[in-house]
Amino acid sequence: MRARTNQAKDERRTAFLMAAMDEFFENGFAAARVDDIARRAGLSKGTLYLYFKSKKELFQGLIDMAAAPKRQQLEKIVSEAPTATAAIEGFLRFAPVIVRQSIVPRIIKVMIGDSRRFPEVAHTYNQQVIERTLGLIADILKRGHDNGEFTVEDPKLTASLVIAPIFMSLVWHILFEQDSSDGNDFVDLEALFSLHHKMLMKALGAGNTA
Amino acid sequence: MRARTNQAKDERRTAFLMAAMDEFFENGFAAARVDDIARRAGLSKGTLYLYFKSKKELFQGLIDMAAAPKRQQLEKIVSEAPTATAAIEGFLRFAPVIVRQSIVPRIIKVMIGDSRRFPEVAHTYNQQVIERTLGLIADILKRGHDNGEFTVEDPKLTASLVIAPIFMSLVWHILFEQDSSDGNDFVDLEALFSLHHKMLMKALGAGNTA
Amino acid sequence: MRARTNQAKDERRTAFLMAAMDEFFENGFAAARVDDIARRAGLSKGTLYLYFKSKKELFQGLIDMAAAPKRQQLEKIVSEAPTATAAIEGFLRFAPVIVRQSIVPRIIKVMIGDSRRFPEVAHTYNQQVIERTLGLIADILKRGHDNGEFTVEDPKLTASLVIAPIFMSLVWHILFEQDSSDGNDFVDLEALFSLHHKMLMKALGAGNTA
Amino acid sequence: MRARTNQAKDERRTAFLMAAMDEFFENGFAAARVDDIARRAGLSKGTLYLYFKSKKELFQGLIDMAAAPKRQQLEKIVSEAPTATAAIEGFLRFAPVIVRQSIVPRIIKVMIGDSRRFPEVAHTYNQQVIERTLGLIADILKRGHDNGEFTVEDPKLTASLVIAPIFMSLVWHILFEQDSSDGNDFVDLEALFSLHHKMLMKALGAGNTA
DNA sequence: TATGAATGAGCCTTCATTCAT
């Protein structure tokens, strides 16, 4: 079947990208075979080259796709929260979902594994995703500080610490997913982030004035 | 010069392993070339095969070497601390060194990048290094709790949070090392862990009884 | 031109097998280069691996091909002969053709040269070709004996002796082909087998009763 | 231990040659490893190169050694026979020993397997061994004919037929030695050559005048 | 002399990319 419409073309493109993500995740860029990616996408090797000029361009397309829509969910959660405290709570309650969903850990794994081969890609992802998320959190913290909800001296650095358990969980998820594929996680993510939230609030002196 | 003594042979073996670590770090297992590893070790490709049966065995030798002596420094720091509070302070002051030194981030990067290809290796490393470190921290926390230095409800989970910024820093280090190779880090590690320590102690209610 | 039909594929497969026979004949399995085989077949190295999983499989394919249709000619000659005496005469008159044609000596040479490396292959060829031919001759001899054409006490053993000069000629052909490539054989095959036939008949007491 | 005397040197040389014969027999020239040959000889790889300039020279040394003393036994048997008839009987009674002994089939196998790689070697062996043996038999046949023991028209050609079953047995021995390594041969050599002798004599009309 | 560590040329095999159908 041939893709004549633009929509059909986009679907094929996306199918290749998703397949590429899976293969790159499993094997890394070098060991992933173009043939396997195409077959996983349900199309043929030759067709892939109609959509991407090379394996490398496929990789970059993947990162671009991954970088794009990531913050929308987060921004919605945060913007809808009435207070900074509530925003942080919402953010950390959402964290286990991010870790468990398939796309973010996959992308992170690919990024880490091939970051030295494609430094620009890592750099871009950093600016598009990590810095932005960090900025988002820092803004919340600053807001909370200014509102008197809690005390934050260095919002940027503090934001890093807010995010740290997410990184750790992502790495664990990548490393040990197969160990825990039988349902129970390598760590109880809800409990982890609940504790993290509790300790964070206490560390920030939140609720003391209440 | 030819290695006829056992010691000289061990030196060559180690040279290959260090070279392998660098190449695997830069390129991942699949893309690293045996020839480059040997050349980096100052020896020839053929010679490498006198010491390792295959590229894969070289990889496993690397992980084995890396897994072995990692905790010694930590354990010394911890065991020499008079109190749990001091032990944690010592541990977190030591954290930037771990992150900045070349070996741990390199190994972690290699582990992550090729964890799906060699799941047993990842599993082993986890048990040998991560679980052990986690247990070490958990023990300290329990000790501090029992001593009344601070309050810890779930030592294992709390230990994860103590460690989390180290993971995050490691990942950042891996991803952005080149961005910051001109001296200044992508983040001020001393400040980060100092803040982490301060907030952690506050979250645990340490020093309240003083 | 690309092989898209099954027939075209079979042609390529056969081209590789014939080229392999020549190269294996010239150099033996170990010394034959896959690259040379492919080039001789007029295709590229990579293409060969589309048709054969490995060099060894190519070797086995060669033997399989060689083992298959070898007796047809013989069986025709023998079955069309009115008497056992005529069958033997036909067989021995046909012998020089077998020795001189390219395929049998080549296969035999490859078989001998690599028999220790692939014992199963030698074993199969033995059963498929040698035992069968021997059985064919033994049957003729028994028939002639039963008919009273001549006297044969041990048909199987006698069949071996009927065949022996063929083996000898094959080996000589293999060893000295180049010495005689300028036309004249290292031995006059027609004369040899004519004499062999004459002596054989006499030894069997054929024609005595006439 | 070092070989200072000439005798000790010769012993080492011979040890290498015998080891080479075994390895070349098992694997052919290309696949035989110098290291294995040396180890089989109980010496080291480096030492081999003190005695032979290259692997190829080792091969040639082997053929030279093999070509030299082969006819002595035969010539003795033949020269001691009172009549041509007795000489042929002695020769054919000796045949199974030649086939079964380790050296001749091994050399023949090596010769055949690598004849195309070293045509001069095959040529030399032919002249040194085969032609000579053929000449020996032809002489006997001529003698018997001149004596009136039997009738031979073409001694050279007839000699080939006398020898043919030896070639066949050698090839079978090479091909199927392992099949019959449990004692019983692939063919009863004594019976074979006994029958061969009987038929040969009858074909030559021997004893008719008695 | 004897050894075996070191070398690097060479070969099998894989796979990204091209292109005839």
Next chain:
DNA sequence: GATGAATGAAGGCTCATTCAT
């Protein structure tokens, strides 16, 4: 547009040969 046959560069590994000890 889609396919998969064909290509050949590249890389893991072996092994004949050299040479320091």
